[in-house]
Amino acid sequence: MVAVEGLQPVHTGGIMKVSNRVALRPTIRMVAAEAGVSTATVSYVLSGRRGDSGPGVSDATVSRVRNAADRLGYQPNQAARAMRTGRTNTVILSLTMLSDPWALAVIEAVQRAAAPLGITPMILADADWATVLQTHSADAVFVDAVQSDDKKALLQLAERGTKLLVFHESMEPAGFDVIRSIAGPGCELAVGHLLRSNRKVACLTVAGAMAGPRFTAYTEAIRSAGLPFREEYVGDFDGTSAGAYATTIRLLSLADPPTAIYATTDYAAVSAINAAQRLGLKVGTDIDIIGVGNTVEGERMTPSLSTVGPVDFFDRLAGLLLDRALGADEDPGVLDFPWQLFARESAPLKSITP
């Protein structure tokens, strides 16, 4: 030590107790001093490690340390811990479209799974996630809207040791995990379900998404059922639920109204049900309505919403993310979620009418 005798506080590691600032955050050394033990002991006690082979710390010491820590209000400095262990006790969720209920469901599921593990989910709403992740690390990262040209960035991140889970329909794992949940076939299932007992099936879809798989599935299914495609049965709306409501009213007010509606999201389907009921129709009898996505809200409402979607998507996603965060060092792979039909009250299974 080169410290000037009279100035150097002995146990505190030298941070500015001498200066005018009040002591900011207590360090492990202060706790050690307070408890009259070494920093190593404090570390072992508070991080609960060293259970590897026998006790190692006596009960008396444990409580002395605990008390000291409480008294000082000690909280470990995550930056220091991260530097030493390489773990941040954090997972990052990179989510575009935070307004989307899908994103909220991801957050909720991860939150629930992470809390008991002492891991904090942080949400990154930056379109430029690749750059951010180059410097800010986490124990695992979920990225929801990857383009094919992001592949290089992903590879680089993976190579640096970032544990990545990527949501993408066709990308192959390459140092990162891929979460997959392909909509097309499931959506055809939905329309097909309606077509079993209906010949006049309309589609409620967001105006901007008419090139996507959810709408294509509609035209496909109509075509392969040998039915004519009726332009007036395509109800495009602006993406808001009010828009979906209004468009449903319009569809059902046609001279020759549809007897079933395929909505490309559960949220649109909910609006459609409200609109149909407003017009005095009995949903599931007078009119069949089916959604897409298998959200919990649909399951719980009355009448319960028929829908298609992956099973248990959010919880399993959260589970995998946290597995990775905890460092089970398995090889990355694909987590595929096949879609299923949930025929509930709003479009029940019926004896087939020709």
Added chain:
Amino acid sequence: MVAVEGLQPVHTGGIMKVSNRVALRPTIRMVAAEAGVSTATVSYVLSGRRGDSGPGVSDATVSRVRNAADRLGYQPNQAARAMRTGRTNTVILSLTMLSDPWALAVIEAVQRAAAPLGITPMILADADWATVLQTHSADAVFVDAVQSDDKKALLQLAERGTKLLVFHESMEPAGFDVIRSIAGPGCELAVGHLLRSNRKVACLTVAGAMAGPRFTAYTEAIRSAGLPFREEYVGDFDGTSAGAYATTIRLLSLADPPTAIYATTDYAAVSAINAAQRLGLKVGTDIDIIGVGNTVEGERMTPSLSTVGPVDFFDRLAGLLLDRALGADEDPGVLDFPWQLFARESAPLKSITP
């Protein structure tokens, strides 16, 4: 140095180049070795400091270092940097109700302001923010839904040096900043505006919020205008925009329909406008509609939405947050946003009719 001669790699600080793992992240020492300079020089070059008084590093060296860093793909380790400097280059936004457009606007504004400063906003969606913030630090933190009994937790965090900005109507600053934006008077302004040219004013409000200031302002304003309170003019809905749409249809289908609608949010007002137009009414002439919140969407739509709200709220909030993050060590205070009336097309200023 106590290192065993033959094993210790000289410049790398000893991380496991020896082991089987590929080199994970390049460190500043590797860059220094690659460029043939000291770590200090690398640090000065890459962090752009030492600009205090003149350059300090020759152009030739600068480019040598830059090249070396690029070649290795060096990115500074934020944890190490944070430990040394106490800065994380991060701000945390603790937001409940992430689905609320208000939260999205906060995120968007902060994102925009933070990016050029090299600061990354991270969103915390944990109801238990107080606990999380005890261990995870950031250069500044915004907390949106503080209860009065959180005060103790806030004080503690502030004492530890966390820079806090708190959104609360009545709390006083105490080591943390308070953002304030009181709705009541502004809402009365809105209803008052409608009452200047209408006697039949309905209210569109969320069913659960009828004890809140936005609804109270309606009853208050009606009362002080000497008008009777008409139960059938209260249109409560479920919080969705489809619900607002449907409720507006109901209100306007009354035997004695209102000539103006006060909606307690801009989003409800937008739905109300859609509904009124659907019924063939000319908004701003046949019917006046006003919202609450002064969102940008309202300003841009046609007809433009009349509303009340704070001016420039999100950008100024973002500005203050980043000021704090950058450490301008001023005393905390209150940032108050008085509300204003924006009389636009959906409820224009009219010559007064008695």
Added chain:
DNA sequence: CTGTTAGCGCGTTCAT
């Protein structure tokens, strides 16, 4: 004026 040396910060962990 340019570049280097050396040591710090704080929690973890190996060897004693």
Added chain:
DNA sequence: ATGAACGCGCTAACAG
């Protein structure tokens, strides 16, 4: 139960 060596980037003090 402890001493002390880490990790990695920063920066005061110093040397050419």
